[in-house]
Amino acid sequence: MTINPNRPRRRVLSRRQFTRLMLTGAIGGSVVLAEFVSRPLGIIKWISLNFRRLGKGFGEKSQVAIVNATYEGDILTPLRTAWEAVDTPSATGKRVVLKPNIIYNFPGSAINTHPAVLEAAIRLFREQGAKEVIVAEGSAYQRDITDLLYQSGIQKVLDSLNVPFVDLNHDDLVKVNTKGGYNSLEFMWLPKTIAQAELLVSMPKMKTHHWAGVTLSMKNLYGIVPGIKYGWPKNILHVTGIEQNIVELYETMPPQATIVDGIMAMEGDGPLFGTPKPAQVLVIGRDLVAVDATCARIMGFEPTKDFLKHIWYADWLGQGVMSKDRIIQKALPVESVKQSFVAAPKPEDVARY
Amino acid sequence: MGIYDNQIRLGLDFLVKIQNPDGGWGYKVGGQSFVEPTALALLVLFHPNIGAGRLNAPQPYVDAVQKGLTRLRADQHPDGGWGIFKEDQFSGWMTYPATWCFNILLRIPELAALYAKPEDVDSRSSARSLILNKQREPKVTQKEWDIYKKLLSIDSNLLGWKWGPNATEAGFVIPTALAMIALTVEDRTIVADSDQIREGKAYLRDRACAVGGWNVGNPYMYDKQLPPTPDGTAYALLAFAVTLSTSDFGGTQEVWRGVSVLSDFLEETYSDHVLALGLLSLRFYPDIGTNNSDRMGRFYIKLLKGTPSQTGKPASKGQALSGGWMTSPHTTALAILALSDNLYFVQPQ
Secondary structure, eight states: OOOOOOOOOOOOOOHHHHHHHHHHHHHHHHHHHHHHHHHOOOOOHHHHHHHHHHHHTTSSOOEEEEEEOSSSSSOOOHHHHHHTTTTTOOTTOOEEEEEEEEOOOOTTTTOOOOOHHHHHHHHHHHTTSEEEEEEEEESSSSSHHHHHHHHHHEEEEEEEOOOOOGOOOOSSSEEEEEESOSOOOEEEEEEEEHHHHHEEEEEEEEEEEEEEEEEEETTTGGGGHHHHOOOOOOOOHHHHHHHHHHHHHHHHHSEEEEEEEEEEESSTTTTTEEEEEEEEEEEEESOOOHHHHHHHOOOOOOOOOSSSSHHHHHHHHTOOOOOOOGGEESSSSHHHHOOOOOOOOOOOOTTOO | OOHHHHHHHHHHHHHHHHHTSSSSSSTTSOOOOOHHHHHHHHOOOOOTTTTSTTOOOHHHHHHHHHHHHHHHHHOOOOOOOSSSSTTTOOTTTHOOOOHHHHHHHHSSSHHHHHHTTTTHHHHHHHHHHHHHHTTTTTOOHHHHHHHHHHOOOOOOTTBBBOOOTTTOOOHHHHHHHHHOOOOOOOOHHHEEEHHHHHHHHHHHHTTTTTTTSSSSSEEEEEEEEOOOOOOHHHHHHHHHHHHOOOOSSSSHHHHHHHHHHHHHHHHOOOHHHHHHHHHHTTTTTTTTTTTHHHHHHHHHHHHHEEEEEETEEEEEOOOOOTBBBBBOOOHHHHHHHHSOOTTTSOOOO
């Protein structure tokens, strides 16, 4: 057979070319697939997160202290003991902002952080040489919380210790770029008082919560979100995802420590209508994920992907640790104070309201 | 002469003195300028007898109004709305007080002649359009309606106004009340009986708390009653007062109960802000309740003189020597509106 030099040659892929083509396609397809799978984080963020999670496995354990206390007794001494027992940051020379949980005042309920705990915290940080101690809250249900401060007994503490209070709902605001990218917002407007805090301490009440399961030190961060921008009762944060917003706030504006008021806690239909539950503990630490996981265990709950998801999610993201194996328990062990809280009812989703 | 003219004059002087260099006012003296307190401070400075709303008004008042309006005009977005301040790119609920302010400016001939610009008419129209078309909450599906009715005991087919720009947000009481006021003062005789305002009033009636009064807009949380709050109650009552029309006769039980609840709040409050806002609202219901005139008199004294607290420190401080309340331009503006005999800010003529 002779080859006709004028006949056009058929372009046939060699095996090597075909393999290269398939390989390129597979890599490209994988990148596109990974981009979709990793949304809203994006592939680069997702990869860096996995490195962080991997690194966490070799990192230091977190320390959490549990101490007994009562409102009637001396709170400062057990609080000091707990604070010094764990690797909490120094308050010396710092502008310390305490963020309690103040929502509503229902007589006989255990909704708000107790004024006696707040008072002990103010005294502790002054004792430690804080340059300034400020109490700040942005309540979810009222634009003016002056009366709530009086009714809850907190104003009396502020007056007697001469401590300024900042209403975070009407504070000056700064634009803060979100660090996580978990709530699809590039940035948030946050109160200047929080942004300028040199030591931010979340001081929640230990409570059940119908949507989040529990409301502890991380969920308490909803109170730093300003009402003038995000409305009252800040429901846009529920609409765009409770867990996503909790972990975003924690990553973007992380408090360096937490003091959980679990002396008289709340079980059942929290965060407003639950039943007071005496747990008689204060829980302290600098890793809010570890503290919240510990509090959950004290309440008789175990964080999982399906229950107390924001704790699980924060652990997964490497923001802290929730595994018992990675938490060094100081002062009292969890088992000695463990209770069996009635869980909040899990209603159908009405996050819009 | 009104009985509180001297106090109003002092308050206006305070507002002029603490106006930010950018022309706006903040929630605290020297704080960032925000649209809401700026719009309210301007409303107050428009006062036709004492403020800048007259010929030969004191020059500092005139300058303050011109600077404030320049600030407000500059902060308006191309979509017609306002964010919370200049840097906020998204229009939201502060569009309502800003629109209220421009409606009063354009509605009172003397004010318009002194301070309005031709483009203000178009700006107001685009703001109105945004409020009516973009800022109301979205409709719900039948399935959602059933869920909300069962769990929250609300009629979610009644659409209120939103705080923010998010398309999926619900309406709430305070933005709904402010939007209704902002729209109605443009022309009360026409707007007060419009479908949107009537639906707004139906929304407010539906969201009233079981014991009377209003809170943010959730009278129930699942099967439990949520209590009313002073701010939600005051704004809702103010909206009813401003939008009162022939369609309101009968069926105003929620209003009377709200007045009773708000009066009780004012009796107990230690807050200058609650007193200012509450009185601004209650003044429109002078003939309601027993001994109401006595109570109103007491509330006015509290607003001006303050109230000692149980801790010995003064709680509500009343009007300071500087002329302001709580060193807050926002509270000061509300207090002046509460003290004003002239109702130009809701009944412009």
